[in-house]
Amino acid sequence: MSKEVIKEEITNPKATIKRLWNYLRQDRLGIIIVIIMVVLSTIATVLGPILTLLAVDKFILSGQLNSLFILLLLLGIVYFLSSLFNYLSGFIMVSISEKALFNIRRDLFNHLEKLSLSFFDKNKRGDLMSRFTNDITIISDTLSDSVIQVINSILILIGVTIAMFVINPVLAFTTILTVPLFTIFVLLISKKTRYYYKSRQQVLGNLNAYAEERISGIQVVKGYGKEQESIDNFKVHNVNLKDMSIKAQLYSSLVMPINMAITNLGNILIIAVGAGMTLKGYATVGSILAFLSYSKMFRRPINQLATIYSSIQSSLAGAERIFDIIDYPIEVKDVKRPLKMDEIKGEVEFINVNFGYTKEKLILKNINLKVNPGQNIALVGPTGAGKTTIINLLSRFYDLDSGVITIDGKDISKVRKTDLRKKIGIVLQDTHLFKGTVLDNVKYSKMDATLEEVIEACKKAQVHSFIRRLPEGYYSHVEEEGSNFSQGQRQLIAIARAILADHEILILDEATSNVDTRTEVAIQRGMKKLMKGKTSFIIAHRLSTIKNADQIIVIVDGEIIEKGKHKTLINKKGFYYDLYNSQFDN
Ligand SMILES: Nc1ncnc2c1ncn2[C@@H]1O[C@H](COP(=O)(O)OP(=O)(O)OP(=O)(O)O)[C@@H](O)[C@H]1O
Numbered sequence: 001m002s003k004e005v006i007k008e009e010i011t012n013p014k015a016t017i018k019r020l021w022n023y024l025r026q027d028r029l030g031i032i033i034v035i036i037m038v039v040l041s042t043i044a045t046v047l048g049p050i051l052t053l054l055a056v057d058k059f060i061l062s063g064q065l066n067s068l069f070i071l072l073l074l075l076g077i078v079y080f081l082s083s084l085f086n087y088l089s090g091f092i093m094v095s096i097s098e099k100a101l102f103n104i105r106r107d108l109f110n111h112l113e114k115l116s117l118s119f120f121d122k123n124k125r126g127d128l129m130s131r132f133t134n135d136i137t138i139i140s141d142t143l144s145d146s147v148i149q150v151i152n153s154i155l156i157l158i159g160v161t162i163a164m165f166v167i168n169p170v171l172a173f174t175t176i177l178t179v180p181l182f183t184i185f186v187l188l189i190s191k192k193t194r195y196y197y198k199s200r201q202q203v204l205g206n207l208n209a210y211a212e213e214r215i216s217g218i219q220v221v222k223g224y225g226k227e228q229e230s231i232d233n234f235k236v237h238n239v240n241l242k243d244m245s246i247k248a249q250l251y252s253s254l255v256m257p258i259n260m261a262i263t264n265l266g267n268i269l270i271i272a273v274g275a276g277m278t279l280k281g282y283a284t285v286g287s288i289l290a291f292l293s294y295s296k297m298f299r300r301p302i303n304q305l306a307t308i309y310s311s312i313q314s315s316l317a318g319a320e321r322i323f324d325i326i327d328y329p330i331e332v333k334d335v336k337r338p339l340k341m342d343e344i345k346g347e348v349e350f351i352n353v354n355f356g357y358t359k360e361k362l363i364l365k366n367i368n369l370k371v372n373p374g375q376n377i378a379l380v381g382p383t384g385a386g387k388t389t390i391i392n393l394l395s396r397f398y399d400l401d402s403g404v405i406t407i408d409g410k411d412i413s414k415v416r417k418t419d420l421r422k423k424i425g426i427v428l429q430d431t432h433l434f435k436g437t438v439l440d441n442v443k444y445s446k447m448d449a450t451l452e453e454v455i456e457a458c459k460k461a462q463v464h465s466f467i468r469r470l471p472e473g474y475y476s477h478v479e480e481e482g483s484n485f486s487q488g489q490r491q492l493i494a495i496a497r498a499i500l501a502d503h504e505i506l507i508l509d510e511a512t513s514n515v516d517t518r519t520e521v522a523i524q525r526g527m528k529k530l531m532k533g534k535t536s537f538i539i540a541h542r543l544s545t546i547k548n549a550d551q552i553i554v555i556v557d558g559e560i561i562e563k564g565k566h567k568t569l570i571n572k573k574g575f576y577y578d579l580y581n582s583q584f585d586n
């Protein structure tokens, strides 16, 4: 494992901290209470040894048992308050940080919903998901624990130092003597531990990714008889993980024993120097006891800060990854004063449209296309020619590189996206169903539809009798991504969805590609009724389905090479003619 891979990429820690702080401080009162609690808890902690000192020197050695009793009571109260404040601050901090996380998750998700499709082309789904799972979790841990720990540790270091020097400067110096040794050791160990834990995370990530890929692709693995290869590869990841875990824990288990050794060494020094000074009258037995406590108290925050440091680092990195997404510009934007698009006739025009998904490669070249209201347009052409891309542009999922697309003469980039899409019903190549009932899924396009309307739409899409035969009919359960339905069934439900919405413009991208020929004919009959008077775009590889189109557009390699009615194109004996004949040769 190279160090490069596990390097933390924090580019701007200051800005990230400031931003996290902005989320936290929305609960201003809470933050102020937490800080007061932490200060009080620290004061109580630092006060403890001083009271012990008084108890020993003033009351035990001189035999004033009454006063001693009162003092012990006081000590008990101080320790109790210290714990109480500690608990309360942690408690309030959890609520503050959960509110902050709530807002971060909200901002992240809301922005993701607004980002254009080109963002999702560039970023893997798994990566985006891990923003919600891994990154949010790391930040959550740090916000709720580390903030308090950092403040607390620093305050204790300051408080203890002051207390020690006030009580006895020489002993204070003796106590601090072992601190550099201790600090160096803590830093070294924690650096190593951090490295191995991070490597382990990386290795664990690889192992999970591998397992996930092999499990979701199990059918292909089995189909090609690659089970043993999978098992062997998994073993490599597994061995790596085991080795890394052992190393990580080996190092972190070193902390305790060495810590204790150095602490004990420090204690011996304090007792030796303290005893010498007490004998000469420069110190007291009580102060030796107090310093033994302080020496312990002094080390804890150093240890804590070293541990927190790494968790803060990784949560800053996580926060940056989240903020990067929140800051990602929304590419397909609404204009400031959008044009109205209420009633439309459905005239569509593409004028000199050029477009590429990336800057490097132009996909559509100089597309010119005019569709009259109510016309039925078929887009045909080889795989990868750019048919779906044309549809993507009409729905304004992407912005053009140059040219204009108009509906009823209005530039669609000047219309609000939501208004535009209300006019367009789409059945896509790969249909997506959501977890819920069949009814919910059909109604997705028109939430206030009645059951009767839904049934009507499903009848038109030829899917009613299938749904009726399901165990719970329209209330049957749809799993995530519609995995318990066949592709053809999903497509029919999507067609019903589009029929229900009854938009002025209809787009069917290979909508009937996954159904059998008989169903296809039946759907076509339904579609014909549906498309009557509506501008519709149909993409189909099976040319039999588009023979009756008002206009057939042939696209090859991002360019329109032929245009016209079926008969005209056949007579022309060009690309379409060849394509058509190749499908009906036998
Ligand atoms: N999201 C995307 N990002 C980058 N390139 C893309 C993207 N979608 C499609 N392309 C590329 O654009 C070209 C046209 O794709 P498009 O999906 O429009 O083809 P198509 O004509 O619909 O093909 P098919 O008949 O197979 O559906 C292809 O070369 C494809 O690689």
Ligand SMILES: [Mg+2]
Binding pocket: 387, 388, 389, 429, 509
């Ligand atoms: Mg396509």
